[in-house]
Amino acid sequence: MEKRKMKPGAFLRRYIRVIAAGIVLLCIFMMAFFAPVIATHDPMQTDMYNMNQLPNEEHIMGTDCYGRDLFSRIVYGSRMSLIISITVNVCAIVIGTCLGLLVGYFKWADRIIMRILEGIRALPMIVFAITLITVLGSGVDKLLICLTVVNLPGIARLVRSQVLSIREKEFVECAKANGASNLRIMFKYILPQCTSPLIIRFTSGLGNTILTQASLSFLGVGLDPRIPNWGGIINEAKNLVMIQPHQCGYAGLAIMITVLAFSIMGDGLRDILDPRLR
């Protein structure tokens, strides 16, 4: 490995992406938090006299096919995207890490649990997700379960590969010789070594879950369409795309900017936390 010296300004270059993405994300989180202040109208208020309006002074992004203010719906929509994405990824990371530690550490668990997870991974994701939601019945809780299940195999595999390389290291052997229990070794010695890849995975996972959830809402699966959410807005506007593309346009831009910020954040963190990968 060649060593590269840090040039002046390299520090800034190293952190610039994390800072830039962080500012954008902060704005999006503020938008979600202060949605009632920012929104100009009630996002659920239908108005049959003002349907499908083009952007104007009263409605800065126009109105949808029920006369609801699009700007307000997009502002409120950020809440749904962020809450779902964060909940799913926290759950998936916690469960996936436990499973990963288990299958990496115990051979018997590897045989059983990893087989099941590999099975889930072999299934076509979107089709599997809509099947699972239809079978479970719609509702936010079902959507959360479904998106978590879809994320588990990847995280478990990631942790498993880390565990497999770490558990052969001397300090683990040393802990074993000192009589540490398996549980203690797993959580106290091995888990801290896995944090960097998990942080990176968590950040990029947030963006990916927003995309998956938007695809499901676009198909009309999962969320109640009355609750403002970005995928749902595009679903309701898709039949009008040939006449009023702005209805889909703004919501899609909102998704894209958010996902982009998360993925740049993930890349930036990767460079900082794991310099071996570029």
Add this chain to the structure above:
Amino acid sequence: MLKFVIKRIGAAILQLFVVMTLIFFMVRIIPGDPATQILGEDARIEDIEMLREQMGLNDPIPVQYVKYLKDVVRGDWGESLYNNKPVFENIRSRMEPTILLTVYSVSLAVLIGVPMGIIAAKKRNSLADYTLTFFSAVGMSAPGFWVGLMMVFYLGVQLRLFPTQGYTYIADGGLGGALYSLTMPAVAYALSHVSSLARYTRTMMLDVISNDYVRTARAKGLKERIVYYKHALKNALAPVVTNIGFSIATLLGGATVAETVFNINGMGRLAYDSLMRRDYTQQQANLLFTTILLLATNILLDIVYKMLDPRIEFD
């Protein structure tokens, strides 16, 4: 090599068995009685009883499970509850657009993404590299269905370059006509895969050229072009091949969304419609069939991987 192939196929069969089990139990966890769900709350009790009998729901679960496995292995995948045709016939009539769309998008992604990644790695830290990296991040962040809808408006409605809806079958318009009708969906869905393949190729190239053997090749005076395109490229491309498998899986599985945007009557649409009609036998078959397709492509790609990089051992 033969040993590798046999081991790989064995693993896939095991995986398929797990998938079959998952699919079997997925339909059994429907809250309440599936027959009542399918026919609705106010169906006659005799009808519900008949459907239960037809679906074999009256047997104990282990008996049902063994019967399901046996039927699937024998090739008897059951009949659709919606139109009473054999499920496989329904799938076959919808296969053409979906498979063509997947092949088309993957080809676009590979033909554009991989060279882009190679160039970005070659000119590392140049303006071209930064631009490429940034735009690939943008491409990966845009939802495919949204890109598709925007293309419908700008390329289809405004510029009238491509048809906005539907699919021309090969039998009607020839291969050219079929590809023409699929161009917009293919481009819209290839976008994020172009980006991810470009990034992955770039990372792999950078990884490989920092290896000692590349330095040795340079030190013994080989031309830079030969070092780069002959020694480094082959080793960098091996893991990229596995990533192509991931793209195929996402595209084939995500066909539902693409087909909804562009009104294409393919397998993805069939999966969606079957679910809306509560046609669970059809949906079981849809899932299983797509999984088999995916497992088969993955075996093929792993063999290619092994050929490119013989050091790979079976995990």
